[in-house]
Amino acid sequence: MTIKLQAPRGTQDVLPDAQPYWLAVTTAAKQTTKLHGFQRIDTPVFEDAAVFEKGSGDTTDIVEKEMYTFEDRGGDLLALTPEGTPAICRAYLEHGMASWPQPVRLYTTHQMFRYDRPQKGRYRQHTQIDCEVIGSYDALVDAECIALLWEILQRLNLSEIEVRLGSIDDPGPRRAYIERLKDYYRPHLSRLSEDSQRRFERNPLRLLDSKDDRDLEYKEHAPKLVDQLSDAAAAHHAIVCSALESAGIAYRIDPMLVRGLDYYNRTVFEIVPTDDERAQGTLGGGGRYDGLMEILGGPPTGGMGFGSGIERIILEMQKRGATLQPEAHAEVFIVHRAEGGPAAAFRLASQLRRVGRATIVGESGRSMKSQMRSANASGASFAVILGDDELARGAAIVKDLRDGGEQAEVALDAVAARLAAD
RNA sequence: GCGGGCGUAGCGUAGUGGUUAACGCGUCUGGUUGUGGCCCAGAAGAUCGAGGGUUCGAUCCCCUCCGCUCGCCCCA
Numbered sequence: 001m002t003i004k005l006q007a008p009r010g011t012q013d014v015l016p017d018a019q020p021y022w023l024a025v026t027t028a029a030k031q032t033t034k035l036h037g038f039q040r041i042d043t044p045v046f047e048d049a050a051v052f053e054k055g056s057g058d059t060t061d062i063v064e065k066e067m068y069t070f071e072d073r074g075g076d077l078l079a080l081t082p083e084g085t086p087a088i089c090r091a092y093l094e095h096g097m098a099s100w101p102q103p104v105r106l107y108t109t110h111q112m113f114r115y116d117r118p119q120k121g122r123y124r125q126h127t128q129i130d131c132e133v134i135g136s137y138d139a140l141v142d143a144e145c146i147a148l149l150w151e152i153l154q155r156l157n158l159s160e161i162e163v164r165l166g167s168i169d170d171p172g173p174r175r176a177y178i179e180r181l182k183d184y185y186r187p188h189l190s191r192l193s194e195d196s197q198r199r200f201e202r203n204p205l206r207l208l209d210s211k212d213d214r215d216l217e218y219k220e221h222a223p224k225l226v227d228q229l230s231d232a233a234a235a236h237h238a239i240v241c242s243a244l245e246s247a248g249i250a251y252r253i254d255p256m257l258v259r260g261l262d263y264y265n266r267t268v269f270e271i272v273p274t275d276d277e278r279a280q281g282t283l284g285g286g287g288r289y290d291g292l293m294e295i296l297g298g299p300p301t302g303g304m305g306f307g308s309g310i311e312r313i314i315l316e317m318q319k320r321g322a323t324l325q326p327e328a329h330a331e332v333f334i335v336h337r338a339e340g341g342p343a344a345a346f347r348l349a350s351q352l353r354r355v356g357r358a359t360i361v362g363e364s365g366r367s368m369k370s371q372m373r374s375a376n377a378s379g380a381s382f383a384v385i386l387g388d389d390e391l392a393r394g395a396a397i398v399k400d401l402r403d404g405g406e407q408a409e410v411a412l413d414a415v416a417a418r419l420a421a422d
Numbered sequence: 423g424c425g426g427g428c429g430u431a432g433c434g435u436a437g438u439g440g441u442u443a444a445c446g447c448g449u450c451u452g453g454u455u456g457u458g459g460c461c462c463a464g465a466a467g468a469u470c471g472a473g474g475g476u477u478c479g480a481u482c483c484c485c486u487c488c489g490c491u492c493g494c495c496c497c498a
Binding site: 006009060061062065066083112114116117118119120121122123126127128129130195206209211259260261270280282283284285306307308309310311312313333335337338366367368369370371372373374375376377383385387388389397399401405407 | 423424450451452453456457458459489490491492493494495496497498
């Protein structure tokens with residue numbers, strides 16, 4: 001019978017105590033993207049479902065089993081964004097950004113929704129920092145995006161991180177490679193794990209991602225895509241590598257790196273904590289998506305970007321021992337206990353706010369002790385006390401709460417000026 | 423979708439087959455004459471996740487469900 005209302009599974013409330021972490025991360029993203037010439041964009045929380053069905057690929061897990069799709073009252077089929085890139089690309093096309101100076105560098109922080117089984121670092125609603133560079137095929141842009149995420153994490157004192165870099169070539173050569181890969185695996189198929197047997201049919205690249213003991217031996221000797229790239233992709237990859245080196249960014253070539261989205265080509269990357277083995281430890285990842293615009297009905301347009309999970313970044317910060325304190329609720333706390341006190345307190349509070357001071361008025365009817373306790377708990381630096389005697393002569397007591405508790409009587413009209421923000 | 427752990431006041435925990443379920447933190451109210459932080463006192467706050475079963479009796483034993491959580495798959 002007790003109906004307990006609670007946040008839906010896989011969602012969470014970000015309480016005041018956690019806000020400093022969110023502020024730190026979003027600030028780091030804002031500042032770093034600005035240093036790279038990115039502009040902010042915001043796209044809707046939901047989109048026409050087709051944006052993702054076409055954009056992300058309708059055989060990807062994200063679209064196939066994780067999308068929150070619904071029909072609205074007008075009969076339109078909509079989806080809560082599971083993934084930012086197609087939405088931003090849609091906006092690029094819709095607003096004719098191809099006529100802006102190219103490439104267009106865009107960033108956002110965006111709610112993502114995926115119907116998935118929650119666990120540590122994985123939620124049904126999560127927030128991503130999303131950066132996209134659209135309108136460029138330049139390999140240097142790939143390196144810049146990787147560097148950008150790297151710098152954001154560095155700014156948050158997450159230094160024990162590692163870039164994993166790979167290339168999945170362009171669609172044509174990749175298809176040829178996949179055939180070679182399947183040829184390699186086919187004779188061993190019956191000895192592979194069930195998961196891998198399924199992957200063989202559905203997503204052969206994932207064979208290389210298996211952690212099952214039964215697959216390891218075959219995986220080790222499997223042909224690696226990154227070793228046999230087409231000339232164009234190999235040259236592209238080489239530029240990315242040397243750019244990262246010149247920027248002093250440590251990376252590791254990961255031949256097994258496979259991303260879960262269909263549209264990637266050439267560069268793919270992830271950044272993970274050095275000491276974290278878990279799959280959900282990935283702090284961010286992305287890659288190049290030169291074919292995506294065409295899939296969405298636009299002209300051929302190069303693109304490169306990444307997403308990074310804010311919740312995961314915060315978990316990692318806390319794991320490293322970061323402790324950020326919430327700000328004080330107020331700077332000035334007005335204690336009133338007098339005939340006419342409430343009205344005077346209310347008026348004084350608005351004067352204080354006009355001069356830039358965060359001000360809280362104590363609860364009417366509570367004792368002075370009680371209000372002073374509230375003042376202390378609010379973190380305010382000053383209490384302004386309105387008592388009968390002072391009010392009778394048009395004055396108030398200003399008390400410094402920070403240490404000794406010095407106090408002085410000040411004319412009511414002079415309080416705001418005295419406590420004004422610098 | 424699959425497997426493991428857990429479910430007692432807002433939070434963190436204790437506890438027992440049988441009178442009013444305990445403690446800490448937090449909240450509120452007080453500690454004389456109008457004032458915080460420490461300290462002290464008091465109060466409020468829990469149908470012990472839900473339903474069923476065993477039993478004279480269950481918060482404690484059994485089953486089911488729900489929820490949370492960790493892992494697999496996959497992803498940020």
